[in-house]
Amino acid sequence: MLPNTFESRDLPRALQHMLERGQSKVARGLPRRSFLKLTGTLGLTIGVFPQLAPAQSTDAAETARNLEPTEQPAAFVQIAPNGEVIVTVNRLEFGQGVHTALPMILAEELDADWALVRGRLGTNDPAYADPVFGIHITSGSSTIKNSFMQYRELGARARAMLLGAAAADWNVDVSTLRTEAGVVLGADGRKLGYGELADAAMGQPVPSQVKLKDPKDFRIIGRPTGRLDARAKSSGQQDFGIDFRLPGQLTAVVARPPVFGARIASLDDSAARIVKGVKAVLRVPLDRGAEGVAVVADGYWQATQGRDALKMEWDTSTVEKVDSEQQLAQYREMAARPGPRQFDSDMAPLEMAALELVAEFVFPYLAHAAMEPLNCTVALAERGAELWVGSQSAGLDAGAAAGVLGLKPEQVVLHVQMAGGGFGRRLSSTSDTVIEACEIAKAARAAGLNAPVRTLWSREDDMRGGYYRPMHLHRARIGFDEEGNVLAWDHSIVGQSVLAGSVFEQLQAKNGIDPTATEGMREPYPLPMRLAVHHPKVNVPVLWWRSVGSTHTAFVMETLLDEIARRTNQDPIAYRMRLFGDDHLRHRDALQLAVDKSGYGKTQLPEGRAWGVAAHESFGSVVAYVVEASVTAGRPVLHRVTAGVHCNLVVNPRTVEAQVQGAAMMGLSMCLAGSAITLKDGVVEQSNFSDYTVARLTEVPEFDIHIVPSGEPPTGMGEPGLPPLAPAFANAIVRLTGKPLRQLPFNLT
Known part of the structure; x- marks a missing residue:
């Protein structure tokens, strides 16, 4: 109801x-x-x-x-x-x-x-x-x-x-x-x-x-x-979904196709079946029309040993094999075409503008890379089923489970488990993790195994066979005058829609545009913008990622505005304050608080360091950063982050502080070399933290977080701390190198 x-x-x-x-x-x-x-x-x-x-x-x-x-x-x-x-x-x-x-x-x-x-x-x-x-x-x-x-x-x-x-x-x-x-x-x-x-x-x-x-x-x-x-x-005592145990429980791992959507061409499972502890080897349907092989065993080690013993060949003849370099070339070609428009201001002033800025930005696929790998435990009974899973959408996942198991929704109980991160990966409109676990449990039951089954993904399974933040390309042409007044801003975005094919697309998409891809564009700045959007169909599964579209739109907006300020010899903070005007007081208050607490304009930075600033609103909250950064041995280093946060009434200040720190560290990870998912011949090239970068303890900057007092109804804080970190960091680096940064992760060469 x-x-x-x-x-x-x-x-x-x-x-x-x-x-x-x-x-x-x-x-x-x-x-x-x-x-x-x-x-x-x-x-x-x-x-x-x-x-x-x-x-x-x-x-x-x-x-x-x-x-x-x-x-x-x-x-x-x-x-x-x-x-x-x-x-x-x-x-x-x-x-x-x-x-x-x-x-x-x-x-x-x-x-x-x-x-x-x-x-x-x-x-x-x-x-x-x-x-x-x-x-x-x-x-x-x-x-x-x-x-x-x-x-x-x-x-x-x-x-x-x-x-x-x-x-x-x-x-x-x-x-x-x-x-x-x-x-x-x-x-x-x-x-x-x-x-x-x-x-x-x-x-x-x-x-x-x-x-x-x-x-x-x-x-x-x-x-x-x-x-x-x-x-x-x-203290290590917290149980997560991965830790859940039932008497007699078995564990399943899945051999997944190397290319999304591929199916099995041949399978020899004889060696896997004789591995000690292996109970069954099952062909099962997977997400996006693919097919895989589930090895069910007494425990994770036995199941993975059985999976390693499989001899398989895959049929990839009917699926697209994405290549990152070719994909970028295709995106560049699409960006030059007319497309559906989110904003449609007059672009005639572009030709008469005294100053012009032309820029292209590239953002790669990103993995969610949560510390706890995906997992789901399913226990089947004569009249129903119980699931234990860290789900962001318990009702929809339970409904999907009921569909797979041939049950009524009221016959399925999903127990939400504590999860070790997720960043959007545990909310899939396809309920892929839950459906896969239910398919395996059903197949195991048909094979005579009357026991609960925990399906467990490895880090490599998730990084190579999961869902990703979409790759995006932005292209901008901006005309402005000597005072920094933007006369016309012509912009194009190319990237997959995270809503495509889901019920949310019907609810939210308008004029063929996924609003999650454009959130954060233009606002809160009064800019005359024409924004065209292209959503190509690509054989790479995509999903929301912490702060969704703002992961790339904030970087584009805040670095370009900073560049306009530099080109017109204006202080970047004063320039933003002028653009905010009197209509965006929360932005002004957050930025001013960060400025005041950071010492910007009053404190002399050590030699080799520079200030960087960015402010962005997402999910109803405004976060402004003033950062200190340097370039050491050709590597960008973030030293200090001062935050001004406006999220209205705060329930727990410690939670706000923790969320800003965590989100900022994810934002920092986007900037570091190796933080990208790339594909070659349809295969994801990264597999674990050894070749996919996340910020380490040694890269954590000093944090100083401050909250604007307010009695207004609270807004969210799980995501807003992420978007402005990368542009603030980039704006500091460009003041040291003189070279604008147009892609994530940073490329200083």
């Missing part, structure tokens, strides 16, 4: 169908026996849905039915007899900090004792759908933005139920009671802990309307708070 803010009839039919397959119309819960066991242990069980709570009164159940599943506190809070509060997180936690931030929001309105608050991840149940989008999704830095009010109201509803239970127990008016740090306090000095009230609170009505705290009374939101998962992760 979709929330009122997002009606299903407004969606394309294909997406409606996916939602119907991916979400059951009736909330699922635990069997009664499991429920009673859980309630006996935890007291107030809100992780079990209201219709499964026999302790609730008829009036309470009726009130609960008037709320959407996403508004029911019973799906999100458990309170144990000792007062421990467990908050269910409705997203995937894969490093962005929502496992702490969402419990902080709920605990604030619940008036919980933060020392007793814990977090846990949810499932594909409708209760855990995004309350704005109406589907299960962790994407677009939207968690806090979309669930801030949701979790506040959930906490306030649960608090009201606890107050009602105390009032009934003491036979007093509820208005005479108050709460503080997990305790209900009476006017006469009596008090009851939340754990003592938990059972009785289940019988209280669930209020549809609640009064929320005045932000000035916040005691949890806005305070720097250590992450709930920090100790487990830093």
